[in-house]
Amino acid sequence: MSGLERRNPGELEFHQAVREFAETVMPFVQENRKYKDAQILERMTEPDRIVIFRVAWEDENGNIRANRAWRVKFNNSIGPYKGGMRFDPDLTLSILKFLGFEQVFKNSLTGLPMGGAKGGANFNPKGKSDREVMRFCQSLMTELHRHIGEDTDVPAGDIGVGGREISYLFGQYKRLENRFVGSLTGKGLTFGGSLMRTEATGYGCVYFCENMLNHAGDTLKGKTCVVSGSGNVAIYTAEKATELGAKVVTLSDSSGFVHDPDGIDAEKLAFIKNLKEVARGRISEYADHFRGATFYAGHRPWNVSCEVAFPCATQNELNLEDAKTLIGNGVRAVAEGANMPTELAGAHAFVNCKVLFGPAKAANAGGVAVSGLEQSQNALRLSWTHEDVDTKLKSIMSDIHRKCVKHGQANGYVNYVRGANIAGFIKVADAMLAYGVV
Structure with a gap:
């Protein structure tokens, strides 16, 4: 933790997320030499890459405005990067790194082939007109489209990014790429979204x-x-x-x-x-x-x-x-x-x-689980019923619970924090080991 805090000064949310994870996983790592020798935990706490860029747009009064946007691609060892985009005037890189780090293991727990990422901008959609939000989203996607794709990185919504924002983002992506693919999730039902999302x-x-x-x-x-x-x-x-x-x-x-x-x-x-x-x-x-x-x-x-x-x-x-x-x-x-x-x-x-x-x-892994199911429906060019998706969601949450019990039960009590952390860690760590030193 001292090394991580030194490398990431002032990022308190990120420090908190890693500490919560490390304090339960570290004993397991110490007991399994393959993870310790490969410095897996240390490697996991460094994002694969971070993209930072300016988003310039015009408000209703003709004023030019500029915001900052990020995409933190944390780990794609078990699948394409997957995680939401957040629009919040108080958003910081520390918050996005904590969210991206957590996303890696949340996605691992679902059992679906998804890596972890998170992104967003310090833009406040509250009080903005639809046209202002549209112009902002289109400007953001003009840069972001270079860094995402159905087999690379699949963003979704988060705080401040709902159906309206995803629609504008996907419309601009489709226009720039000239492809209709599952590059974002949380889309409207008329253009590839999933029931139950x-x-x-x-x-x-x-x-x-x-x-x-x-x-x-x-x-x-x-x-x-x-x-x-x-x-x-x-x-x-x-x-x-x-x-x-x-x-x-x-x-x-x-x-x-x-x-x-x-x-x-x-x-x-x-x-x-x-x-x-x-x-x-x-x-x-x-x-x-x-x-x-x-x-x-x-x-x-x-x-x-x-x-x-x-x-x-x-x-x-x-x-x-x-x-x-x-x-x-x-x-x-x-x-x-x-x-x-x-x-x-x-x-x-x-x-x-x-x-x-x-x-x-x-x-709270249910949201990204159904996002993963949306990706599957997009790839197969079909739509599942509400009942189908709900049944799959129940099964995924039950399976996550089973994994937590397996790794967290001791002396008649299930420590779900320890169980979730270790279960999420093992799948990602084993994939990283299989790739060698990357």
Whole structure:
């Protein structure tokens, strides 16, 4: 870690992601000389390459604007690079390196042939017109198209990059390359997208949580659940948890959270979907619309008593004190729907108290899994039904759970962090060894 921190100064998110990984994998590496002698772990923490470029575009007033964009291609040992593009004014290289590093092992766990990458730009799509977003996306793709392709690197959406942005990006890629191929995922259903992609991360997170509970002789049915966030991941986590008989009582955004003791049922979720997707409103409006709900400005929902928690908003949204509060309130399971939403000390607290803790690289792998299925459908020139994709997603999440149990079970408790890290590591490491020194 001292060497990594010296080579990557100030990249705190990246340091955190590597430390969380290394502290569970290092003992395994020490026990397996082939990995230690080949310096596999050290090699894994260096991206294969990083592309940085300027994106110039024109706003509605005729002003020329410029942003910075990145594509961090971390590791393609088991398949073409795969990972989302994020548009966020606060985006940094450190965040993208942490996301790309995590993506390597998340993709490995799915069992699909996908390497790990991440990218994005310090562009804020909020408040921009459709034409401004279109011009930005087209300018970005004018450079990015040189570095991606169905057998090279396949980007997808992420925070700030939804269906609108992917459509503009793919349209420009198609125009520049004069090819109609699966070079991006998360596309619209009319031009190569997959059913279930929008729901996949949230549904997959709930499937993984249900697997954890089932393995411990329990179920989601009847459980009170706290969910953070109100984007696609949070909404579809709440939807699937409700379908499985749980009661979801919170959702949040950057302004605060709403608590509805009666539960956020299908009708209320429909209101939130419209609020976020059409009206571009704030979660506080939920409390104005539904009697009995309360909005807590500037707070996160971790002090609400629950048996299951789903952090689905953003990285490091759940700290040590939050973890202690959840544990004190009797939380049974925590499944991460966002990328690294729990600070390292909080994750340690959950594991030390034997809470069933599903880390992001396992619990939120459903999104990239269905992206991989979209790639397969594009390559085969066919479309699978909603039921087909859902069945495959359930199978993938169950298989990820099985791998975590295999490598994480000891003394009657499954350390899912250790299990996910080691299982993800082995596949990538063995491929790297097979290639020799590259």
